[in-house]
Amino acid sequence: MRAALALVMLAGFFVLAVALAGGLTAIAIWRFTIGDVEGGAWMLVLAVALGGPALWATVRAIFARPEPSGFPLARDTHPDLWRHVDELAGIAGTRAPDDVRLVDGANASVWERRGVRYLELGLPLVAGLSVGELRSVLAHELGHYGGGHTQLSSMTYRAKIALQLSVSQDRVFGLLSAWAHLYALVAASESRDHERFADEVAVAAAGRDAAQRALLRIGPVGEAWADYLTSYVSLAVMAGRTPPLLEGFRCYLNHPRRVHELRRLESVLAELEPTSVFDSHPPIRDRVAAMALLTSSDVPIDERPGWTLLTGVSAEAASRLLDVSGPSATWEELVPLSGPAQVRRYAEALRHAGRVSKVGSSLSDVLAALERGELLKLTGRPVDASLTDEQVREAAVDTVTELLGCAVADQLVTANRAVLELNWGGLFVLRLPDGAAVYPDDLVAPAVRDANQVPEVRVRLQAIGVDGL
Structure with a gap:
């Protein structure tokens, strides 16, 4: 019933646009014929403002077609x-499906076009999930086929494009925006039912344990992938070299620190996930709880890494997906090529924050600000107003710890008092002349988190050769 209502509302959206444009244009023509030029001009402006965006968006959407990537x-x-x-x-x-594709992004999706079925599987999921968990993801997506959820995908794809284009241009009275939001409310409710159905298929096909674990792990794997791209793949881009990208992400995920972080994130992300009546998916925590009530056969979980199913993926394929190019290189070879520039960029970001916040741009100034309890002055107000005070502080601690650690590394490397080495648990290790290994983040973290620890951290920094403190 809701699916039919959503389709009716989609059609109604464009009927409304045509009616508005046509009706107001007719009134404008009538006003012109009776000699009321000013009134006709105003009616014509209204016709263009209200109906024009939707009509133009419809024309553009007609020629839009989803393409496999x-x-x-x-x-x-x-x-x-x-x-x-x-x-x-x-x-x-x-x-x-007729066509399975490996794509960037920690997601999986299915769609149809002219009877051809496509399944897109995110590279991070293949690298970060077990075979059992990956089976659950695949079963969920195939459940959308079995439930007939993709049969109208071509039409709804064009309709959604038209809605988005229309709403983005509807800046006069917001009438079209209000209708689009009402459609989104109805469509989201139907979509949530589709997701519940697909979850039932996942439990039946892969087992309850694998399905629950996959749901909880997808979010953390997505976070890990984003950090991997920012912190590590960026080294390859800066150096103009191509390291083994898939193997690198596996090294990232297998580091003991990352394993611990991902396990912690599973419950954190599920608990803090926001909800809205416009969401197309139920919250992860609700889906996991619903799975616990489903009957499940005793399916053993295949604990093999998911990437073992993709032994035919070449290094060139991964590099094309991530837009990385250049001669082959090991990850260790990338560090001297782009590591110093990376830490210098982060150090400059900290200096900029110090200047903007007026606490000072030197390491000494930043440490003094932390000692005064002025951590949040360095990061400023959060963009997301929904964050709690604790979440804001944790985000500030993580950010300043990373920037301060890089600022320390930048000074020591520039002064030839240390060299950088790769660290899958925290980007870089500083190797001192005596062979000692220093982890910059671990070194400065106590001072960022606790103002009382600043004097002790300052002494430790001086001991390894950091000047001006």
Whole structure:
């Protein structure tokens, strides 16, 4: 019923736009014919302002077509993956997709165009989930096929584009925006039912434990992927070299510190996930709780890494996905090429924050500000007003710790008192002339978190050769 209502509202949106434009244009023509030029001009302006955006957006959306992206995973080169896909499609009571693609982003999705079924699978999920968890993700997406959720994908794709374009241009009375929000409310409710159905398929196909673990892990893997791109892949881009990207992410995920962080994030992200009536997916915590009530067969979880299903993916494919180019290089070779520039950039960001906040731009100034309890002066007000005071402080601690650690590294490297080495648990290790390893983040973190620790941290920094403190 809600699906039909959503389709009716989609049609009604464009009927409203045509009616507004046509009706107001007719009134404008009538006013012109009776000699009321000013009144006709005003009616014409209203017609363009209210109906024009939707009409123009509709024309553009008619010619818009979803196109497959990413790296194609053919049956003959990835037989293990396709074996699981075919098996799960049978369990879901549907036919398998015709085209499976590896894409960037910690997500998976399915869609159809002219009867051709596409499945897009995010590289971070393949690298970060076990085979059992990946089976749950695949079963969930195939459940959308089995539930008939993708049959109208082409039409709804164009309709959503038209809505977005219309609303972005509707800046006069907001009438079209209000209608679009009402449609989003109805469509989101229907979409949430689709997700619950697909979750039931995932539990039936992959087992309850794997399905719950996959749901809880996707968010942290997405966070890890974003940090990996920012902190590590950026080194490759700066150096103009191509390291083994998939292997690098596996090294990142397997570091003991990252393992601990991801486990902690599972419960944190699930608990703090915001909710809205416009959300197309129920909150993760609600989905996990609902899965606990479902009947599940005793399916053993395949703990093998998910990437073992993609042995045919070449290094060139991953580099194309991430837009990384240049001669091959190891991760260790990247550090002397772009590491100093990386820490210098972060150090300059801290100096800029010190200047803007007027606490001072030197390391001594920043430490003095921390000793006075002025951590939040360095980071300023958060953009997200919904964050709690504790969340704001934690974000500030993480940010300043990273920037301050890089500022320390920058000074020592520039003065030839240390060299940088790769560290999958925190970007860089500082290797001192006597061979000692210093982890900058761990060194400065106590001072950032606790003002009383600043004097002791200052002494430690002086001991390894940091000047001007």
